[in-house]
Amino acid sequence: MxxxxxxxxxxxxxxxxxxxxxxxxxxxxxxxxxxxxxxxxxxxxxxxxxxxxxxxxxxxxxNPQVRAAEYAVRGPIVIKAAEIEKELQQGSQKPFTEVIRANIGDAHAMGQQPITFLRQVVALCTDPELFESPQFPADAKERAQRILLDCGGQSLGSYSASQGLDCIRRDVAKYVETRDGGIPADPDNIYITTGASDGIITIMKLLVSGEGRMRTGLMIPIPQYPLYSAAISELNAVQINYYLDEDNGWALDKNELKRNVNAAREYCNPKALCIINPGNPTGQVQSKKCIEDVITFAYEEKLFLLADEVYQENIYSKDCKFHSFKKVLHEMGPEYSNTVELVSFHSTSKGYTGECGFRGGYMEVINMDPEVQAQLEKLLSVRLCSPVPGQVAMDVVVNPPKPGEESYEMFTLEKMGILHNLAEKAKLTEKVLNTIPGMRCNHLQGAMYAFPRIFIPSKAIIEAETHGMAPDMFYCMRLLEETGICVVPGSGFGQKEGTYHFRMTILLPVEKLKVLLQNIKEFHTKFLQKHA
Amino acid sequence: MxxxxxxxxxxxxxxxxxxxxxxxxxxxxxxxxxxxxxxxxxxxxxxxxxxxxxxxxxxxxxNPQVRAAEYAVRGPIVIKAAEIEKELQQGSQKPFTEVIRANIGDAHAMGQQPITFLRQVVALCTDPELFESPQFPADAKERAQRILLDCGGQSLGSYSASQGLDCIRRDVAKYVETRDGGIPADPDNIYITTGASDGIITIMKLLVSGEGRMRTGLMIPIPQYPLYSAAISELNAVQINYYLDEDNGWALDKNELKRNVNAAREYCNPKALCIINPGNPTGQVQSKKCIEDVITFAYEEKLFLLADEVYQENIYSKDCKFHSFKKVLHEMGPEYSNTVELVSFHSTSKGYTGECGFRGGYMEVINMDPEVQAQLEKLLSVRLCSPVPGQVAMDVVVNPPKPGEESYEMFTLEKMGILHNLAEKAKLTEKVLNTIPGMRCNHLQGAMYAFPRIFIPSKAIIEAETHGMAPDMFYCMRLLEETGICVVPGSGFGQKEGTYHFRMTILLPVEKLKVLLQNIKEFHTKFLQKHA
Structure with a gap:
C-alpha cells in the first residue's frame, strides 16, 4: 500500500x-x-x-482541465534550473559557475537595458513630483502629463476604463494606422491588455462553447507557443494541430490547414485559427502570399482569426518584411475586409523594449459582432482593468519620441542599437548551430528564438525512456546538468513525430552567447559520442 | 422580419x-x-x-457562461454615466454640472492622494537613475535597491517568478506573522497576484469540476461583491447563496449556512465557502465568534474557505477589530488549524493606499494539498507573472517605513490622515442616510461603502416594470439622470426579495460627500412624493 x-x-x-x-x-x-x-x-x-x-x-x-494543461516554458527544466542555482549558491561544485536561462524571452533578465524614455514617462506618471526635476526631458513630461489627465484624479492609482485609458487607445489606433499605411483603426476596437497572453486567453474564452462533437475547435500551429495549448486545455476546447513545414523554412501550407480542419470537423466544431507571426518558437516571418492564403482559408472555412503579432518589430532578415494580418486583409478587398473576423495582439514584452514585467499589451478586434464586443467589454470589466503602469509602457511603444523632440535622438540610438544587436545575435546563433554535426537550424528571420532540430541517437532515446522522459527532455536535462544552459525541449512546443528540437533565446550579450553556443556544440558532440 | x-x-x-x-x-x-x-x-x-x-x-x-455573467459595478449605470459625461462636455444642459462616480471603490479617482513613500519606491525601481537624486529618502532607496536585486537583470522589466518576487513574498509572510501575533507564515504559501480579483478567480478555477449533480457549488454571501457571481458563471460552477441578516447588522448566521448547503447538496457538490470580511457591499466587520462559527461549519461540511480580506485595514468603528481567518483558525487548535483549507486575499487597491491601477495583491494558501499547490503554480505560470510594479506597491503595503526610518513620520501622518478621514466619512454617511425617510442604513463598521435599504413605492415599481428594469435599477437611473450621482443598484449585489438597496462609496472629499448626501436626500424625498 x-x-x-x-x-x-x-x-x-x-x-x-x-x-x-x-x-x-x-x-x-x-x-x-x-x-x-x-x-x-x-x-x-x-x-x-x-x-x-x-x-x-x-x-x-x-479542475481536470487545469490539471491537463502544460506550460513548458516554465516547466520542469526551469524548476530544475532553480534548484541548481540554489546548489551553486550553497557552494556545490559543478562543471559551471552559473545557470544561463535561455528558456524564456526575457530580454532585461539577459542584460538588455530598458529604453530610457519609456522608463522616464512611467516614472513621471508614478511620482508627479518629478515634473519639477530638470533631469526629465520635456517630451517625456508632455506624454506623462497627457496620460495623467486621462486618469481618474490624475493618478496612476485609479482604475482605468476596463478597455484601457482613452488617450492610450487613441495612440494605439494611430500607431496601427501608420504601420499599415493609413488603413483606418478605430480606438473603440482597441483593448489594452495585461500582456498579450491575457488578450489571447480572453478572446479564446469568448469563442468556446458546446459539448461533445459540438465542442469548439481551435487550430494552432505545431510547433506552437504553449500558452495556446494550455489555454485550450483550461477552457476545455479542442486543439486542432496544423504542422509548419520545417523542411520549407517552417512555411504554413494551405493544404495542411485544409486537411486538418476537415479531419477535425468529424469530432468538433472548428471555430478559430491561431497564427504566430513572426513565429514562436520557429522564428520564420510569413510572406504576404502566405498570409493571403491563411485569410482565404479562414474566409472559406468560416474561421475566426487570432493573429499573435507580438514580434512585429523583431525582423532580422533583409529579405523579410512584417505584413500585418490587418493590412493584408484590407488589401484583399471588401469581400474579405468587411467579413473576416480578426484579432491582432501586441505587447510591451518583446520588440526592442522587452518590458515583460510591466505586463503591457493591446489587441485590436476587427469585424467582431458588436453584440459579442459588448460581451467582451463585460468580461474585461470583471477584472476591472489592466495594470495602468503597463498601459503607460504600451503608450510609449506606440507613441515614441518624434523627430525634433528632445528625446528623439537618444531613443533612436537605443532602439536601433538593440535591434541591430538582436539581428547580429540571430545571425550568429543560426550560423554556429548549423556548424554542429547532428543539428540543423532554419533561417532565423524574426522573433527571439532558435529552434534547431537535433539528432538524438537511439541509445539516448532508450536511456530517456528508462527515466520516463521524452528524448528531448532527457537531452535538455543533460545539457542543463552538464553546462548550466537552460533551454526548453521541443516536445513542450510540439514537433513532428520522430523529430527533436529545443528552443533557446538569442538574448544573451554577444560574447556570452558565443560561449553558450560553443558549449552547446561541445555538449552535443560529446552527447552523440556517448550514445553512439 | x-x-x-x-x-x-x-x-x-x-x-x-x-x-x-x-x-x-x-x-x-x-x-x-x-x-x-x-x-x-x-x-x-x-x-x-x-x-x-x-x-x-x-x-x-x-461562450454561454460568459454571456450569462453579470458585473454590476461596471454595468449599465456606469455606461450611462459615461454618456452623460460626454453630453455635459458637449455643452448639454443638465440639472447638474458633473457626474459623481460613487459606484466603485476607486479612492484616487475621488481625490485621495497617493502615499508618497509608495510612489517613491515604485519610481526608483522604474528609473534607477533616481538613486542619484537627493529628492528621494534613504529608506525608499534601500527598499527599491533590495527589490531590484531580486529582479532578473535588476530590472522591473523582467518577468518575476510566477509566484512573485522572492523578497516580496518574504515581506508578505512577515507582515502576516506580525498581524496575527506571531503565527508563522511561509513565503512558499504566498502568491503575488494581479489585484485580489485575479487570486480569487484563480482559486475558484482550481476548485471547479464535475457535471450535472456533481458540479462544484460555491457558497457566496448575499449581498455579495459581483466578482464572485461573475466568476462562478464564467467557470460554469453552481452559485449557492447564503443571506446576510440585514436586521441584525448583516450578521452571518450558521443556521443559514447549514440550511443552504443542505439544500444545495440535492443538485450540486458544494466545495467552497466565500466570505468577505469586512463586508462588501455591506460594511460589517465580523466578530471572532462569527468567524469561529464559519470555520466550524467549513470543517463539519468539508468546505474550502476563501476569505476576501481586502478591507482589513478599513475598520472605522471603535467597537470592531479585524480578526483574520488565519489567526482565528490557528487559535481553534490543531484539529482545525491543521486541516481546514483556507486562502486569504489582500490587495493594494483598498486600505489606506487605494492603489487600484497598479493591480497589486497577494494570497496566502493554508493547508492546501501540495499536489494541488503545484498545479496552482503551473496555472499561474501560463500567465507568466503578475505586473512587477504592482508587486512593488504590494511590498510597500506590507513593509512600510519603520520607526526611526527617514520616511516614517510622513508616512504615518499620511496613513492616519486617510484612515481618520475615511472613518469620519463612514460616520457622516451612515448618519445622514438614516435621517432620510424611507431609507435605512446599518452601522458602517468597515470597508468603503454604504448599502442602505430604500423604500420604493409600488407605483415606482410598476413604472420600472414598464421600462423592463429592476425597481432599484430604475431608482438609480433616475438618481443619475436627475442629480449626476452614480451608484449601483442592490440587485447587482443580490438582496432579499422585495427589498431594495444601492451601494455608494464613502470616498468623496468630506465637503463634496455632504453635498452628495444632501442631494440623495432631496432626490429620495421627491421620488417618494412623485410615486406616492
Missing part, C-alpha cells in the same frame, strides 16, 4: 513533470534517477502517510 | 442591460424610453440588416 502510494506519486510526478524537488537526489547531485522527479505533492504524501485524502481539494477532484 | 430583428435586439439589450448608446435617445435627452437601451450590437444589426448572421462568432454561439 505504502509502496503503491510511492509509485503512484512518482508516476504522478513524471506525468505532471512539474515541480522538481531536491528530495531524492543522490549525494552526487545526479539528476538521473526517477526519484528526483517526485513532486512536492508526492513527497508530502509520503510524509503525511495518507492524510492527504481528507482534504477538500485534491489532485483527484480538482 | 425586420421588425422582429429590432424587437429581438431591443430585448437583448434590455436583458444584457449592458452597453447603452446615445442612439435612440429622444431630443430632450430623456432616458426613459426602452429605445435608449438598445445595445451597440442591436444598433449595428439594424445598420447591417442581418449580415450579422454571417459572422463566425455571434451572441448566439459564443
Amino acid at each position: 505504502y509502496a503503491a502510494g510511492v509509485r503512484a506519486a512518482v508516476d504522478c510526478g513524471l506525468r505532471l513533470g512539474w515541480r522538481l524537488t531536491d528530495r531524492g537526489a543522490g549525494p552526487a547531485g545526479a539528476w538521473g534517477s526517477a526519484a528526483s522527479l517526485i513532486t512536492e505533492g508526492a513527497a508530502s504524501l509520503l510524509r503525511d502517510n495518507g492524510r492527504n485524502g481528507d482534504r477538500v481539494l485534491t489532485i483527484g477532484n480538482m | 425586420y421588425a422582429a430583428g429590432v424587437r429581438a435586439a431591443v430585448d437583448c439589450g434590455l436583458r444584457l442591460g449592458w452597453r447603452l448608446t446615445d442612439r435612440g435617445a429622444g431630443p430632450a435627452g430623456a432616458w426613459g424610453s426602452a429605445a435608449s437601451l438598445i445595445t451597440e450590437g442591436a444598433a449595428s444589426l439594424l445598420r447591417d440588416n442581418g449580415r450579422n448572421g454571417d459572422r463566425v462568432l455571434t451572441i448566439g454561439n459564443m
Whole structure:
C-alpha cells in the first residue's frame, strides 16, 4: 500500500513533470534517477502517510482541465534550473559557475537595458513630483502629463476604463494606422491588455462553447507557443494541430490547414485559427502570399482569426518584411475586409523594449459582432482593468519620441542599437548551430528564438525512456546538468513525430552567447559520442 | 422580419442591460424610453440588416457562461454615466454640472492622494537613475535597491517568478506573522497576484469540476461583491447563496449556512465557502465568534474557505477589530488549524493606499494539498507573472517605513490622515442616510461603502416594470439622470426579495460627500412624493 502510494506519486510526478524537488537526489547531485522527479505533492504524501485524502481539494477532484494543461516554458527544466542555482549558491561544485536561462524571452533578465524614455514617462506618471526635476526631458513630461489627465484624479492609482485609458487607445489606433499605411483603426476596437497572453486567453474564452462533437475547435500551429495549448486545455476546447513545414523554412501550407480542419470537423466544431507571426518558437516571418492564403482559408472555412503579432518589430532578415494580418486583409478587398473576423495582439514584452514585467499589451478586434464586443467589454470589466503602469509602457511603444523632440535622438540610438544587436545575435546563433554535426537550424528571420532540430541517437532515446522522459527532455536535462544552459525541449512546443528540437533565446550579450553556443556544440558532440 | 430583428435586439439589450448608446435617445435627452437601451450590437444589426448572421462568432454561439455573467459595478449605470459625461462636455444642459462616480471603490479617482513613500519606491525601481537624486529618502532607496536585486537583470522589466518576487513574498509572510501575533507564515504559501480579483478567480478555477449533480457549488454571501457571481458563471460552477441578516447588522448566521448547503447538496457538490470580511457591499466587520462559527461549519461540511480580506485595514468603528481567518483558525487548535483549507486575499487597491491601477495583491494558501499547490503554480505560470510594479506597491503595503526610518513620520501622518478621514466619512454617511425617510442604513463598521435599504413605492415599481428594469435599477437611473450621482443598484449585489438597496462609496472629499448626501436626500424625498 505504502509502496503503491510511492509509485503512484512518482508516476504522478513524471506525468505532471512539474515541480522538481531536491528530495531524492543522490549525494552526487545526479539528476538521473526517477526519484528526483517526485513532486512536492508526492513527497508530502509520503510524509503525511495518507492524510492527504481528507482534504477538500485534491489532485483527484480538482479542475481536470487545469490539471491537463502544460506550460513548458516554465516547466520542469526551469524548476530544475532553480534548484541548481540554489546548489551553486550553497557552494556545490559543478562543471559551471552559473545557470544561463535561455528558456524564456526575457530580454532585461539577459542584460538588455530598458529604453530610457519609456522608463522616464512611467516614472513621471508614478511620482508627479518629478515634473519639477530638470533631469526629465520635456517630451517625456508632455506624454506623462497627457496620460495623467486621462486618469481618474490624475493618478496612476485609479482604475482605468476596463478597455484601457482613452488617450492610450487613441495612440494605439494611430500607431496601427501608420504601420499599415493609413488603413483606418478605430480606438473603440482597441483593448489594452495585461500582456498579450491575457488578450489571447480572453478572446479564446469568448469563442468556446458546446459539448461533445459540438465542442469548439481551435487550430494552432505545431510547433506552437504553449500558452495556446494550455489555454485550450483550461477552457476545455479542442486543439486542432496544423504542422509548419520545417523542411520549407517552417512555411504554413494551405493544404495542411485544409486537411486538418476537415479531419477535425468529424469530432468538433472548428471555430478559430491561431497564427504566430513572426513565429514562436520557429522564428520564420510569413510572406504576404502566405498570409493571403491563411485569410482565404479562414474566409472559406468560416474561421475566426487570432493573429499573435507580438514580434512585429523583431525582423532580422533583409529579405523579410512584417505584413500585418490587418493590412493584408484590407488589401484583399471588401469581400474579405468587411467579413473576416480578426484579432491582432501586441505587447510591451518583446520588440526592442522587452518590458515583460510591466505586463503591457493591446489587441485590436476587427469585424467582431458588436453584440459579442459588448460581451467582451463585460468580461474585461470583471477584472476591472489592466495594470495602468503597463498601459503607460504600451503608450510609449506606440507613441515614441518624434523627430525634433528632445528625446528623439537618444531613443533612436537605443532602439536601433538593440535591434541591430538582436539581428547580429540571430545571425550568429543560426550560423554556429548549423556548424554542429547532428543539428540543423532554419533561417532565423524574426522573433527571439532558435529552434534547431537535433539528432538524438537511439541509445539516448532508450536511456530517456528508462527515466520516463521524452528524448528531448532527457537531452535538455543533460545539457542543463552538464553546462548550466537552460533551454526548453521541443516536445513542450510540439514537433513532428520522430523529430527533436529545443528552443533557446538569442538574448544573451554577444560574447556570452558565443560561449553558450560553443558549449552547446561541445555538449552535443560529446552527447552523440556517448550514445553512439 | 425586420421588425422582429429590432424587437429581438431591443430585448437583448434590455436583458444584457449592458452597453447603452446615445442612439435612440429622444431630443430632450430623456432616458426613459426602452429605445435608449438598445445595445451597440442591436444598433449595428439594424445598420447591417442581418449580415450579422454571417459572422463566425455571434451572441448566439459564443461562450454561454460568459454571456450569462453579470458585473454590476461596471454595468449599465456606469455606461450611462459615461454618456452623460460626454453630453455635459458637449455643452448639454443638465440639472447638474458633473457626474459623481460613487459606484466603485476607486479612492484616487475621488481625490485621495497617493502615499508618497509608495510612489517613491515604485519610481526608483522604474528609473534607477533616481538613486542619484537627493529628492528621494534613504529608506525608499534601500527598499527599491533590495527589490531590484531580486529582479532578473535588476530590472522591473523582467518577468518575476510566477509566484512573485522572492523578497516580496518574504515581506508578505512577515507582515502576516506580525498581524496575527506571531503565527508563522511561509513565503512558499504566498502568491503575488494581479489585484485580489485575479487570486480569487484563480482559486475558484482550481476548485471547479464535475457535471450535472456533481458540479462544484460555491457558497457566496448575499449581498455579495459581483466578482464572485461573475466568476462562478464564467467557470460554469453552481452559485449557492447564503443571506446576510440585514436586521441584525448583516450578521452571518450558521443556521443559514447549514440550511443552504443542505439544500444545495440535492443538485450540486458544494466545495467552497466565500466570505468577505469586512463586508462588501455591506460594511460589517465580523466578530471572532462569527468567524469561529464559519470555520466550524467549513470543517463539519468539508468546505474550502476563501476569505476576501481586502478591507482589513478599513475598520472605522471603535467597537470592531479585524480578526483574520488565519489567526482565528490557528487559535481553534490543531484539529482545525491543521486541516481546514483556507486562502486569504489582500490587495493594494483598498486600505489606506487605494492603489487600484497598479493591480497589486497577494494570497496566502493554508493547508492546501501540495499536489494541488503545484498545479496552482503551473496555472499561474501560463500567465507568466503578475505586473512587477504592482508587486512593488504590494511590498510597500506590507513593509512600510519603520520607526526611526527617514520616511516614517510622513508616512504615518499620511496613513492616519486617510484612515481618520475615511472613518469620519463612514460616520457622516451612515448618519445622514438614516435621517432620510424611507431609507435605512446599518452601522458602517468597515470597508468603503454604504448599502442602505430604500423604500420604493409600488407605483415606482410598476413604472420600472414598464421600462423592463429592476425597481432599484430604475431608482438609480433616475438618481443619475436627475442629480449626476452614480451608484449601483442592490440587485447587482443580490438582496432579499422585495427589498431594495444601492451601494455608494464613502470616498468623496468630506465637503463634496455632504453635498452628495444632501442631494440623495432631496432626490429620495421627491421620488417618494412623485410615486406616492
